[in-house]
Amino acid sequence: MGKRRQRPAHPADPRLWPTRLGLALFWLIGQLPWDLLLAAGRGLGRLAWYLARDRRRVTLVNLKLCFPELSEAERERLARQVMISTGEAILEMAGSFHNQRIDLGKRLTVTGLEHLEAARAEGHGVLLLGMHFNSIDVGSRLLGKFFRFSVVYRPNDNPLLDKLITEGRGAWVNHSVDRGDLRQTVRLLRRGEVVWYAPDQDYGTQHAVFVPFFGMPAATITATSRIAKMGKAVVIPCAHYRLPGGRYEIEFGAPLQDFPSGDDEADTARINRTIEHYVRKHPEQYLWVHKRFKHQPDGRSPYRA
Template sequence: MKQFVAALMWCLSWLPFSVISLMGKALGWLLYHLAGERRRVGMINLGLCLPELTESERQQLLRQHFQHMATMLLEYGYCWYASPERLRRMVRLEGEEHLRAVAGRPVILFAAHFVGLELAGIRLSADLPMVTIYSKQKNRDLDAIIVEKRGRFPQSELASRQDGVRPLVKAMKRGKAAYYLPDQDFGPDDSIFVPFFGVEAATVPALPRLARLAGAAVVPCMVRRENDGYVLRCYPAWEDYPGETVQVDTRRMNAFIEDRIREAPAQYFWLHKRFKTRPEGQARYY
């Protein structure tokens, strides 16, 4: 199985970006009609977060999202096998001056779950000493492939989510920038409830804690898919962060993500059960 997946991704890596895009649209159309449960989750999420849209508009947005997600899966070939030069052409970096402004300090590149997250992370690791978090997979072959391909550049390092934040902090203090995406529901343990589009969402408040432990600058970034590739945009490092309370700091994180979602709503991970964990006494959404 491992060899088959690797061979398939190697073949896909040779295809032009435009061809992968066409294949992704076709595969996404099929998945939209077959994945009824995920379609239901997506519609619930869109109804909660973007209630100003009509149901027809949310359906159209979700169709586009399935196409983006399918394209992302096919782009794993690029993630695993594209050369550094090709990755630089495929993912254009904007706002490099914001990284240079915090040179010499530990850095957290704070991102969110948009469809280009994997390709952007690999592209950054081609040029920067990086540490990224990953979740260990139950399938050993799949886990081995993820570790091998995500860490395929010499200055890359992976830290397992199951090992906690200590390896991440140590790597940052050794000069590696942490690529960190804390915007999913990982259950009630170590989470706090913070509004996300006005809905109380279980959110891991690790970003301000990591910044404090490592003495790190937080540089927000966003990756956005365009017709001929991706743009990875870095924003100025947050001032006065972390602030007075973890609650306020975590809300600031969610507010940034909300603003980026409004810029490219079809590219956010709407199929994740973001509101799965509810405050005590509240009804479930899914």
């Protein structure tokens, strides 16, 4: 194995100057009117189909694994939609972080909020079962219309990008908790807070089991069960979608009953089934550019050319 690239230790590191220039441009883009911003994002996504060849290939592999019932032409059409949606998400993030003049609440439809309100009224901490839809940052801002909450996330290796994300979410997020800090997450839940947590990425095989996701073995961390048990929390699915016309929807599902069950593998498989249910509603908006299946039981990655 090669050595891991050393992370810049200080924001003044000259290696971060290109990032600073990019962030300045990102701020300017964020000032665009929302519909124009999304239109520009769609253009960026169409361009990325041709330029971001590695991400395009990963997306096509994922869709072939997860949607074998589709023809090759149908999968390519969906992959193009994924790239366009991802382009929207990138510029959408700029507006979410840098343009507070836009009242996105006027563009929002919410379903299932009563599930969350009932759990909080009973004094329970709530573990929101998050999902990596690409509207994740505008979704966080929209969630902040109803309550402040905390998020569990993986810190970015680039300190300037990490600062952008944590400060950009700071207006509506109480705490950004490193995903390795299980104790802090549990403490927040025991205090009756709401914590957003998404276990649907491949973080390796440590503390993970292979359970199906769209019929494919997916290395999935088992921490959801432990967090819910230790935090005495109610687990409520939370999905967020981008709708036509620059509108949005947040959907809260019913709390997971008899969870955790005491069987980590069964619980983790249930989590994946739940996430799959919501992804199928708008598959083009899911993070298919991520190598979700890079670890496999036989050690062979489907992404190797």
